[in-house]
Amino acid sequence: MVDADETFVIVGGGLAGAKAAETLRAEGFSGRVILVGDERDHPYERPPLSKGYLSGKEERDSVFVHEPGWYARNDVELHLGQPVTAIDRDVRTVRLGDGTTIHYDRLLLATGAEPRRLDIPGTDLAGVHHLRRLCHADRLQGVLAALGRDNGHLVIAGAGWIGLEVAAAARGYGAEVTVVEPAATPLHQVVGPEIGQMFTELHAEHGVRFHFGTRLTEIVGQDGMVLAARTDDGDEHPAHAVLAAVGAAPRTALAEAAGLALADRAHGGGIAVDASLRTSDPRVYAAGDVAAVHHPLLGLRLRVEHWANALNSGPAAARAMLGKDVSYDRVPYFFSDQYDLGLEYSGWAPPGSYDQVVLRGDAGKRQFIAFWLKERRVLAGMNVNVWDVTEPIQDLVRAGAMGTAVDPDALADPSAPLPSLLPGS
Structure with a gap:
C-alpha cells in the first residue's frame, strides 16, 4: 500500500522522469512528488534536438514535455539546475548540489546518458560539439546556420543516428559535410551492411561525403578555432566545426556510488533492473536510457537509448512504485527523419x-x-x-x-x- 504521506523522488529531468511524475498523479498518488534535474530547462524531449528543432522547422517551445505551469498545477515540486550528488539508501535520502537533503520513500533514477567523448588532441577547441542537451542544440543550430551562410565545413565523427540526422540538418542549411566512420557503412551495428548502403546513397545524393574505415586522430586548430580534422589513414579534412557523434554512455555514477547493481558494460551497461524496473534495492527504480531491463519477452538484459523507451518506461516505473503489477515487455522502437x-x-x-x-x-x-x-x-x-x-x-x-x-x-x-x-x- 502507498501512504498519502509518502514522498516519491525522481532524479532526472528528461522525458522518462516527466512522464513518471505525470503517471503518479494520473494514477491517484496524493503524496509528495519531487523531480530533480541538473539542467535549468524544464523537462523536454530529445528527438527534436537532432530533427525538427535543429533544422529550424520546429520552435524551441515545442520540445518541452509539459508547459511550465503544469508542474505547479499538479503539485510536482521541481528542483531544476540541481544535480543529485549522493544517495544514502540506509536513511533513504538524496543530497543535492547545494547541500539540501531530501527524504524519499520511493526513488526513481532516470539519469539518462551522456555523449561519449573523443579521446584525441584538439577536443578542447571552441568548434568541437556534442549533441545531447537542449543547450547543445541551441548552440549547434546557430553553428550550422553560420556554416551554411559562409560555405563552411562540418566534420562529423560517427555515422549513427545522431550523426546522420545532424548531417541532414547541416545540408539543409547549406553547410559542407564530411562524415568519418570506422565501419564500412552507416548504422552498421544497427541495420547491417545490407541496409546501411542505402543510407550512404541517400546522404551522398544530398552532397554528404563519407570517409569509411577510419577514425579521427586529431582536430587541428589555431587561436582556439577548428581548422581541420585528421584521420588515421593520413588524410586531413577541412573543418570549421566538428561534431562528436560516437555514442552515449549511461549515467550510472550516482547508482554505482550508492551500491546498486549495474549491468555488464560489455552489453551496454546501465543500472540493472528487473521486469518491473526495480533495482537491487526494492525502494529504488530506474527508467529510460540508464535502465538495463531484464526483458521478459526477449529473454535478455537490454538497455535502449530511444525516445519510446523513455516515454513508456517512465510511466511503467511509476506504476511499479505504486505497487501495481508491472512487466515491462515493450518491443524496442525508434524512428528517424533524414531529408x-x-x-x-x-x-x-x-x-x-x-x-x-x-x-x-x-x-x-x-x-x-x-x-x-x-x-x-x-x-x-x-x-x-x-x-x-x-x-x-x-x-x-x-x-x-x-x-x-x-x-x-x-x-x-x-x-x-x-x-x-x-x-x-
Missing part, C-alpha cells in the same frame, strides 16, 4: 543475431519494409516511407520471440497483408 526519408524500427537484431534479411517493397525507391530473421523468426522490422504498419511488425516480432516462424517468401510479398502472417490468421 525526405522517414523510418520506424521495431525489435532487436544486433550484428550476428540474424541469418537473413528480407525486403518487402521497392528498396530502389526507398519505400519498403526490411525484416531481420533468425531461423525464419522475425527479430526486427524497419518500415521506410511506409506507414501504419508498426503494430503488425511488432506483432511479428512478438510472435518470433515466442518461437513462431514465418514464410520468408510471404513476408517479402506486398500483396500478403502482414497480419495474415501471424498465427491463427
Whole structure:
C-alpha cells in the first residue's frame, strides 16, 4: 500500500522522469512528488534536438514535455539546475548540489546518458560539439546556420543516428559535410551492411561525403578555432566545426556510488533492473536510457537509448512504485527523419543475431519494409516511407520471440497483408 504521506523522488529531468511524475498523479498518488534535474530547462524531449528543432522547422517551445505551469498545477515540486550528488539508501535520502537533503520513500533514477567523448588532441577547441542537451542544440543550430551562410565545413565523427540526422540538418542549411566512420557503412551495428548502403546513397545524393574505415586522430586548430580534422589513414579534412557523434554512455555514477547493481558494460551497461524496473534495492527504480531491463519477452538484459523507451518506461516505473503489477515487455522502437526519408524500427537484431534479411517493397525507391530473421523468426522490422504498419511488425516480432516462424517468401510479398502472417490468421 502507498501512504498519502509518502514522498516519491525522481532524479532526472528528461522525458522518462516527466512522464513518471505525470503517471503518479494520473494514477491517484496524493503524496509528495519531487523531480530533480541538473539542467535549468524544464523537462523536454530529445528527438527534436537532432530533427525538427535543429533544422529550424520546429520552435524551441515545442520540445518541452509539459508547459511550465503544469508542474505547479499538479503539485510536482521541481528542483531544476540541481544535480543529485549522493544517495544514502540506509536513511533513504538524496543530497543535492547545494547541500539540501531530501527524504524519499520511493526513488526513481532516470539519469539518462551522456555523449561519449573523443579521446584525441584538439577536443578542447571552441568548434568541437556534442549533441545531447537542449543547450547543445541551441548552440549547434546557430553553428550550422553560420556554416551554411559562409560555405563552411562540418566534420562529423560517427555515422549513427545522431550523426546522420545532424548531417541532414547541416545540408539543409547549406553547410559542407564530411562524415568519418570506422565501419564500412552507416548504422552498421544497427541495420547491417545490407541496409546501411542505402543510407550512404541517400546522404551522398544530398552532397554528404563519407570517409569509411577510419577514425579521427586529431582536430587541428589555431587561436582556439577548428581548422581541420585528421584521420588515421593520413588524410586531413577541412573543418570549421566538428561534431562528436560516437555514442552515449549511461549515467550510472550516482547508482554505482550508492551500491546498486549495474549491468555488464560489455552489453551496454546501465543500472540493472528487473521486469518491473526495480533495482537491487526494492525502494529504488530506474527508467529510460540508464535502465538495463531484464526483458521478459526477449529473454535478455537490454538497455535502449530511444525516445519510446523513455516515454513508456517512465510511466511503467511509476506504476511499479505504486505497487501495481508491472512487466515491462515493450518491443524496442525508434524512428528517424533524414531529408525526405522517414523510418520506424521495431525489435532487436544486433550484428550476428540474424541469418537473413528480407525486403518487402521497392528498396530502389526507398519505400519498403526490411525484416531481420533468425531461423525464419522475425527479430526486427524497419518500415521506410511506409506507414501504419508498426503494430503488425511488432506483432511479428512478438510472435518470433515466442518461437513462431514465418514464410520468408510471404513476408517479402506486398500483396500478403502482414497480419495474415501471424498465427491463427
